[in-house]
């Protein structure tokens with residue numbers, strides 16, 4: 035199955051060099067430049083991705099723009115069928131995709147398996163939901179001063195070519211979450227997978243191709259953000275950029291994308307606010323899940339906790355006990371590993387270690403973890419952290435949880451609102467009413483009450499404010515975000 039299915043996408047060398055996809059063929063770039071994907075698990079070379087040239091990007095873009103016209107004219111039910119086929123192919127190739135993800139990004143077998151299953155369900159859900167997206171009609175005489183005689187027929191139309199850029203931490207799910215809705219709404223897509231995780235992303239493209247996405251409608255170009263990112267997001271053929279990644283990269287893309295429509299999900303550095311009446315056992319297990327799942331490498335990970343000193347002193351021992359049972363750092367291939375494996379690279383681990391050390395130099399205390407071994411960094415808990423320390427003010431994509439003590443709920447809200455991030459926040463209290471009142475003070479995308487921040491369930495709206503995002507995702511919201519209104523007004527003189 036794998037060879038026949040995925041054969042054309044690489045040169046079959048060992049380790050393989052993966053080709054880019056121009057919408058019809060899997061090609062070798064004339065650039066001669068490649069990037070090795072080093073497994074954070076054991077340092078082995080998983081394969082190499084090519085850095086395509088600007089001319090090759092132009093050719094893929096031209097193909098996509100040309101193919102998009104017929105694709106949008108294709109009956110929606112045909113596009114829906116192709117998406118359901120893709121979802122089934124994803125399920126059928128689950129084991130192969132899992133093996134790739136574990137090696138490429140060090141995600142545990144369990145988390146990789148749930149990502150693949152979630153992706154297949156997501157693509158099916160998008161396809162079903164697309165069939166219920168409706169337009170509307172409006173009559174002129176609803177508005178004062180207008181008589182009958184003008185009717186607006188309002189449909190949704192595609193933007194054209196959507197550039198989709200995905201992050202390493204969900205290389206299949208956060209690629210499909212952009213590609214599927216864009217295709218369903220009649221756009222064509224030029225996809226740039228992450229570097230680390232790019233091999234998994236290329237296999238997803240092959241699945242969409244095999245499911246029947248027509249020639250030119252879906253292209254895939256590879257290369258680092260530095261090599262091809264700027265050219266891609268400012269390309270004249272690109273009508274829209276859908277991006278998930280770091281806040282700094284998102285900010286840079288927004289500056290280059292000029293009048294293009296943007297749909298961004300960026301970093302969160304999400305806070306947990308614990309009120310004195312919280313259920314400490316529930317809170318501790320949500321803190322552990324929220325802070326340490328996939329080694330803290332999630333946009334929705336909890337990064338800091340706001341409590342009064344008294345609540346911190348009470349919750350800390352409960353948290354450490356909970357970590358003893360829920361966290362076990364190890365090889366992501368081992369079933370014994372719980373939540374924490376390697377982070378995506380040794381360089382990333384070194385950065386996290388440096389920021390921990392900076393916090394300690396500023397007076398923070400390590401109460402658990404703090405040690406690094408190559409790409410592995412222990413699940414770490416810090417106290418006596420200040421909001422202006424990098425461990426809180428910068429996007430730390432790793433297994434670190436910081437405690438900041440405050441005197442009041444207002445001070446909690448001021449710290450959250452003073453952050454440049456605004457993806458999610460979570461509040462723990464037995465009194466949901468007071469949680470809702472406190473939530474109203476927080477300038478973030480979503481507030482979770484008595485649960486850790488998360489994107490799912492995937493039909494819920496998912497959005498970030500400030501440096502955490504642009505636009506709203508979540509099944510229906512994404513389908514609407516990747517399409518535009520197209521009113522046709524009938525003027526019928528009375």
Ligand code: G3P
Pocket residue numbers: 203204299331332333334487488489490
């Ligand atoms: O980091 C990506 C962000 O989408 C997190 O998703 O499902 O882990 O909350 P999730």
